[in-house]
Amino acid sequence: MMVAAFMSSCEKMVLSESTKVDNSGKSKVVLRVSQFEQIPLDKMTRAEVGSVCGRLNYAIYDDSGTRVELVTQKSEDTDFGVASFALEKGDYRLVVVGHNAQNNPSFRANEKVTISGKNLTDTFWGGDELRVDNEDVNMNLFLKRIVAMVRIIPEDAIPEGSDSLCIGYRGSRGSFDGRTGYGNTTAQQNVSFKMSKSDSQYDFYMIPRAERDTINLMVETYSPSGILAKKEIAKVPVHRNCATICRGNLFDNAVDTNNSTITITVDDTWGDTIQHPF
Numbered sequence: 377m378m379v380a381a382f383m384s385s386c387e388k389m390v391l392s393e394s395t396k397v398d399n400s401g402k403s404k405v406v407l408r409v410s411q412f413e414q415i416p417l418d419k420m421t422r423a424e425v426g427s428v429c430g431r432l433n434y435a436i437y438d439d440s441g442t443r444v445e446l447v448t449q450k451s452e453d454t455d456f457g458v459a460s461f462a463l464e465k466g467d468y469r470l471v472v473v474g475h476n477a478q479n480n481p482s483f484r485a486n487e488k489v490t491i492s493g494k495n496l497t498d499t500f501w502g503g504d505e506l507r508v509d510n511e512d513v514n515m516n517l518f519l520k521r522i523v524a525m526v527r528i529i530p531e532d533a534i535p536e537g538s539d540s541l542c543i544g545y546r547g548s549r550g551s552f553d554g555r556t557g558y559g560n561t562t563a564q565q566n567v568s569f570k571m572s573k574s575d576s577q578y579d580f581y582m583i584p585r586a587e588r589d590t591i592n593l594m595v596e597t598y599s600p601s602g603i604l605a606k607k608e609i610a611k612v613p614v615h616r617n618c619a620t621i622c623r624g625n626l627f628d629n630a631v632d633t634n635n636s637t638i639t640i641t642v643d644d645t646w647g648d649t650i651q652h653p654f
Contacts, residue, residue, distance in 0.1 A: 487554030
């Protein structure tokens with residue numbers, strides 16, 4: 377049986393429940409991460425799993441929403457992508473997260489998951505019902521990408537003296553419902569970038585609250601002496617497993633609250649790329 381490995385900095389290191397009790401009367405459950413969204417199945421090897429994400433977290437909840445098991449793996453672990461548990465008969469909810477964040481997510485009761493840190497990374501999720509009877513269970517897992525990527529491409533010159541840029545919006549960054557993979561907050565979020573003359577784009581990840589969500593962006597440009605420019609980009613579509621490209625004049629201090637025309641083209645790596653001129 378596997379011992380629960382390195383836990384998040386916000387969670388104490390504990391042993392898996394299955395290592396602390398007599399396993400007689402329990403069934404063995406083996407979980408294997410076999411596929412990620414947009415990664416071809418015929419190329420899915422252990423090396424591929426490690427190249428997609430650096431950490432895997434497996435959480436199991438009972439039918440009351442109480443977490444009963446938690447295992448954390450790093451890509452250098454020999455068993456990365458395979459986790460084993462000993463569970464009593466019953467119905468459970470399985471939540472698996474693949475990510476590249478420095479810290480492990482917080483897995484709270486009722487399948488609430490929060491990934492902390494300055495910036496969210498590419499993130500994958502799987503949520504399944506799990507019934508344990510007398511027989512052992514072997515389960516292959518397909519993890520879906522739950523983030524949208526937003527890319528802002530300025531078409532005007534960066535103002536002299538600019539040293540930082542802040543993008544604000546209301547929505548989910550690293551907090552989501554483990555049962556659905558959708559964002560579960562409308563809190564204010566801020567993503568910051570250091571600026572240089574060579575910058576051509578600014579990217580960040582967020583977790584949509586539905587398959588097709590929209591957010592309003594407020595982009596502020598700063599110098600050491602204060603704010604230089606402010607730009608509102610309204611009604612930006614953010615879709616799970618899609619990249620949204622926002623292209624236009626960013627530093628002219630204009631406020632654009634009109635709904636822009638959206639052009640969708642196919643992206644070979646993710647799903648559709650959404651063009652959102654402003």
